Amino acid sequence: MGYxxxxxxxxxxxxxxxxxxxxAWTLVYDTIYAHQDRRDDEAAGxxxxxxxxxxxxxxxxxxxxxxxxxxxxxAGAAAGSGMPYYAxxxxxxxxxxxxxxxxxxxxxxDCMAKFVSNKWAGGLLLAGIIADRxxx
Numbered sequence: 001m002g003y004x005x006x007x008x009x010x011x012x013x014x015x016x017x018x019x020x021x022x023x024a025w026t027l028v029y030d031t032i033y034a035h036q037d038r039r040d041d042e043a044a045g046x047x048x049x050x051x052x053x054x055x056x057x058x059x060x061x062x063x064x065x066x067x068x069x070x071x072x073x074x075a076g077a078a079a080g081s082g083m084p085y086y087a088x089x090x091x092x093x094x095x096x097x098x099x100x101x102x103x104x105x106x107x108x109x110d111c112m113a114k115f116v117s118n119k120w121a122g123g124l125l126l127a128g129i130i131a132d133r134x135x136x
Contacts, residue, residue, distance in 0.1 A: 013078040021071035024064040025121075028096065031057060033115040036108040051103075061100040069093050072125075081132050088128010095121040 005009045027049065034050035035057065041048045043083070053060045072089045075081075099117060104110040 006078040009046075012077070012098055014075050017027045017071040017075035017078065019082045021068045023076065024067040024071065025096070026070070028100070029115055029118045029121075032099065032105070032111050036101075036111045057105055058100055058103075065073035065096050065100060066092065068096065082136060084135055085128045088125050088131065091124040091128065092121045095124060096126070 004015060007014075031049040031053060034048045037046075037048070038050050040046075041051055044078070049060075050057065069089070072092075073086070076085050076089065079085075099114045099121075103114045
């Protein structure tokens with residue numbers, strides 16, 4: 001919605017990949033967060049992604065991370081973005097990769113720390129977007 005508001009129209013070749021990237025990224029960080037509450041979810045009968053993905057969560061995170069990357073690259077290509085944008089995407093994805101590889105899904109405080117660190121992932125992407133627009 002933010003892109004469409006700034007652009008004054010809805011360019012689906014940009015908006016749909018951005019939406020896809022947002023959903024895929026959210027599935028990574030929200031499932032990391034959900035791993036803190038696995039036992040409570042089981043007891044309450046909640047069908048969380050942490051329970052659904054279980055011991056295969058990191059494989060799912062890798063797939064969703066790849067989807068995030070593909071969607072961000074597609075959106076950038078459709079928008080005619082330059083190298084600063086792709087540098088921001090790369091930095092964001094490096095951070096996401098670090099989260100996936102290092103998170104201890106059985107350690108609640110570590111899950112929370114990785115979840116909260118997504119502000120940096122978003123900040124890296126934002127920095128690339130801003131740099132790309134300023135240097136365009």
